[in-house]
Amino acid sequence: KNEVEQSPQNLTAQEGEFITINCSYSVGISALHWLQQHPGGGIVSLFMLSSGKKKHGRLIATINIQEKHSSLHITASHPRDSAVYICATYSGGGADGLTFGKGTHLIIQP
Amino acid sequence: GAGVSQSPSNKVTEKGKDVELRCDPISGHTALYWYRQSLGQGLEFLIYFQGNSAPDKSGLPSDRFSAERTGGSVSTLTIQRTQQEDSAVYLCASSLFGSRGLFFGSGTQLSVL
Numbered sequence: 001k002n003e004v005e006q007s008p009q010n011l012t013a014q015e016g017e018f019i020t021i022n023c024s025y026s027v028g029i030s031a032l033h034w035l036q037q038h039p040g041g042g043i044v045s046l047f048m049l050s051s052g053k054k055k056h057g058r059l060i061a062t063i064n065i066q067e068k069h070s071s072l073h074i075t076a077s078h079p080r081d082s083a084v085y086i087c088a089t090y091s092g093g094g095a096d097g098l099t100f101g102k103g104t105h106l107i108i109q110p
Numbered sequence: 111g112a113g114v115s116q117s118p119s120n121k122v123t124e125k126g127k128d129v130e131l132r133c134d135p136i137s138g139h140t141a142l143y144w145y146r147q148s149l150g151q152g153l154e155f156l157i158y159f160q161g162n163s164a165p166d167k168s169g170l171p172s173d174r175f176s177a178e179r180t181g182g183s184v185s186t187l188t189i190q191r192t193q194q195e196d197s198a199v200y201l202c203a204s205s206l207f208g209s210r211g212l213f214f215g216s217g218t219q220l221s222v223l
Contacts, residue, residue: 031212037147041199041219042119048211086153090205090212095158095166098143098203098212102152 002027002089006101014109019074021104023087026068030092034061034072037084037103046072046085077108112136116202116215123192124223131187131218135204139213142185144177147217148198156200159185192222 003026013019023032034046047054047061049070054061058077063070074081087101115134123129135142144156155169159179170176174193179185189196202215 033212033214035214037199037217041147041217043199043201043214043217045214088153088212093141093160093205095143095155095168097141097158098145098155100145100153 001096002029002091002099004087004089004099004101006085006087006104008104009102010105010107012107012109013077015078017077017108019077019081019106019108021072021085021087021106023070023072023101024068025070025087025089025099027091028065028068029089031090032063032070033088033090034070035086035088037086039083043086074106079108079110082107114202114204114213114215116200116218118218119216120219120221122221122223125194126191128188128190129192129220131189131200131220133185133187133202133204133215135183135185135202136213137183139204139206140182141205142179143203144185144187145201145203146198147201148195153201156187189220192220194222196220197222 005024031050036044049063058075060073084103086103091097117132140161142159145153157177158166174190177187199217201217205212
């Protein structure tokens with residue numbers, strides 16, 4: 001079964017700072033997902049990656065398949081970015097096919 | 111539909127009542143997962159459906175929890191005699207088996223008073 005580690009667990013930063021959240025996993029996967037969970041509990045899917053890099057607004061996600069590592073970056077961070085960010089790996093099926101990291105709790109202070 | 115739909119988005123219930131949570135996967139998706147996230151915890155596997163195969167129920171925490179998937183499409187997670195510790199976000203995801211694409215619902219926030 002895949003082991004997914006996220007770091008840091010908690011991150012507090014000032015508005016405008018560049019944010020990096022890391023995710024490492026232990027076995028080969030089909031795809032990696034970054035999810036955002038706001039305080040009310042609702043979950044939003046930010047990115048699905050199988051290689052390279054994706055960008056959406058101020059969010060950038062990268063993955064290095066050889067290193068089994070992904071990063072989520074937030075440029076020009078804003079208090080509304082405060083949320084829990086969760087990394088999830090997908091191996092293409094089966095009950096063990098989906099594995100979640102424990103999440104990174106991000107607080108952006110004005 | 112365009113994505114995985116979960117309903118309701120929020121549910122408040124009294125201890126001892128039964129609740130049903132619904133997941134509408136993307137049309138044609140054969141694989142469906144249910145997970146839950148209790149306060150301050152990571153996401154916990156509940157149950158996995160794949161096509162017409164017997165579901166993997168190994169994550170269901172007690173016999174008060176059950177799930178079904180009718181016609182290989184919509185899934186309902188039922189919690190009987192709810193307890194306060196059942197309060198959590200319940201998340202559904204679906205995929206076409208063997209494909210890379212896994213799609214998430216937005217979750218149902220369940221609060222048991």
